[in-house]
Amino acid sequence: MQSPDKREGHLRALAGQLFFKVEKSGDRFSLTRTVDVPHPVSEQGLSLTQAEEFLETWKLRGFHGG
Secondary structure (H helix, E strand, C coil): CCCHHHHHHHHHHHHHHCCCEEEEECCEEEEEECCCCCCCEEEEEECHHHHHHHHHHHHHCCCCCC
């Protein structure tokens, strides 16, 4: 299992690839995307695991933009 720092680094890299902005407050994450979507997509107060799962689901659905 990866360390939390490595997981967060991976999360931020994937978020960037999917055009999401990542904000961290304490141990919680907020994800926001305004590029190539009809309405802003925002998830707030996510744990690291929840944020990873959200982005992986977004990726699997093929919402890469561009």
